[in-house]
Amino acid sequence: MAKxxxxxxxxxxxxxxxxxxxxPRDILEDTICLAIKKGYRHFDTAFAYYNEVEIGNAxxxxxxxxxxxxxxxxxxxxxxNQYQAEEDVCPACTESLRRLQxxxxxxxxxxxxxxxxxxxxxxTKPVATDxxxxxxxxxxxxxxxxxFAGKAKSIGLSNFNSQQIEYICDGAxxxxxxxQVELNVRFPQYQLQRFCEERNIFLTAYAPMxxxxxxxxxxxxxxxxxALLKDPVILKLATxxxxxxxxxxxxxxxxxxIIAIPMSTNPDxxxxxxxxxxxxLSVEDIRLISSLEDETRHFWQQKNEDHPDYPFGIHF
Ligand SMILES: NC(=O)c1ccc[n+]([C@@H]2O[C@H](COP(=O)([O-])OP(=O)(O)OC[C@H]3O[C@@H](n4cnc5c(N)ncnc54)[C@H](OP(=O)(O)O)[C@@H]3O)[C@@H](O)[C@H]2O)c1
Numbered sequence: 051m052a053k054x055x056x057x058x059x060x061x062x063x064x065x066x067x068x069x070x071x072x073x074p075r076d077i078l079e080d081t082i083c084l085a086i087k088k089g090y091r092h093f094d095t096a097f098a099y100y101n102e103v104e105i106g107n108a109x110x111x112x113x114x115x116x117x118x119x120x121x122x123x124x125x126x127x128x129x130x131n132q133y134q135a136e137e138d139v140c141p142a143c144t145e146s147l148r149r150l151q152x153x154x155x156x157x158x159x160x161x162x163x164x165x166x167x168x169x170x171x172x173x174t175k176p177v178a179t180d181x182x183x184x185x186x187x188x189x190x191x192x193x194x195x196x197x198f199a200g201k202a203k204s205i206g207l208s209n210f211n212s213q214q215i216e217y218i219c220d221g222a223x224x225x226x227x228x229x230q231v232e233l234n235v236r237f238p239q240y241q242l243q244r245f246c247e248e249r250n251i252f253l254t255a256y257a258p259m260x261x262x263x264x265x266x267x268x269x270x271x272x273x274x275x276x277a278l279l280k281d282p283v284i285l286k287l288a289t290x291x292x293x294x295x296x297x298x299x300x301x302x303x304x305x306x307x308i309i310a311i312p313m314s315t316n317p318d319x320x321x322x323x324x325x326x327x328x329x330x331l332s333v334e335d336i337r338l339i340s341s342l343e344d345e346t347r348h349f350w351q352q353k354n355e356d357h358p359d360y361p362f363g364i365h366f
Pocket of ligand 1: 068069070071072094095161208209230231255256257258259260261262263264279294295296297311312313314315316319322323349
């Protein structure tokens with residue numbers, strides 16, 4: 051089982067959770083059930099992944115057969131960019147809860163600091179591509195109401211940079227407990243982590259393995275760089291410690307008190323990704339891993355180039 055982290059509001063979260071965004075729909079329920087059997091108690095989803103129904107079905111099965119109780123699992127979901135208007139936040143959370151077949155969500159995040167037009171509630175119409183100006187403090191006020199109403203135990207942010215976090219925290223009745231961002235040894239986000247720690251906000255690392263196979267990762271890897279999991283330094287350390295490369299990547303994050311949500315559908319890797327607490331990296335090897343930092347990031351890189359002034363251009 052993963053170690054638990056105590057969040058700023060007293061809630062506990064398993065440090066390693068299962069990312070679910072790219073798990074194929076036809077194997078999702080089985081993968082969640084298997085992950086629970088293997089000891090996972092933290093699952094990351096989002097309205098935008100369109101997989102909350104399958105995750106809800108798997109949870110229902112495992113609650114019914116007595117494998118786990120509701121209070122034993124930590125479920126994160128996220129407010130989609132199109133439902134950030136103050137009046138849309140509660141209906142969007144209620145819809146996620148309906149799909150997940152849950153009474154409350156453990157953690158609800160604002161998925162991106164970007165707003166889009168609501169196409170009509172939960173419609174299948176294509177999402178508008180233009181971004182709207184929106185004061186995210188109004189969104190945050192509605193997020194706080196979710197906690198007061200008992201729909202969310204904790205609330206937080208995702209993909210927010212330091213200025214955006216500062217803006218949300220200023221005058222907030224409830225402070226965010228987590229900021230979920232792209233983070234791995236090549237894009238370690240040290241500055242953002244320091245900034246968040248000073249405010250008692252934990253970072254959750256998405257793409258901790260460098261998101262191999264993600265469409266936005268491919269061009270960069272094929273041009274000039276090997277995938278993070280095949281980096282010679284990581285391969286050498288994996289051999290040295292008798293672990294697989296993913297375990298080395300995760301270990302370097304958990305040692306920094308970072309929460310991580312690797313995705314895997316492979317039974318062996320599901321197991322091994324939880325087994326990162328039974329070895330210690332030496333100081334020299336931690337230094338070696340930190341030398342891999344090169345600010346490579348995969349998510350929304352193209353958007354940054356298209357919109358150089360856009361606020362999520364940098365994470366700090
Ligand atoms: N907040 C956001 O905006 C945001 C954005 C992106 C993602 N996320 C969340 O973060 C989660 C993780 O990100 P991600 O799925 O993009 O990338 P990732 O976790 O870095 O990479 C997943 C890939 O790594 C492979 N893998 C996992 N463990 C491994 C190991 N020990 N050794 C070798 N390969 C391994 C998996 O293949 P196998 O299945 O074959 O093991 C899978 O193809 C997502 O599922 C989602 O929940 C959030």
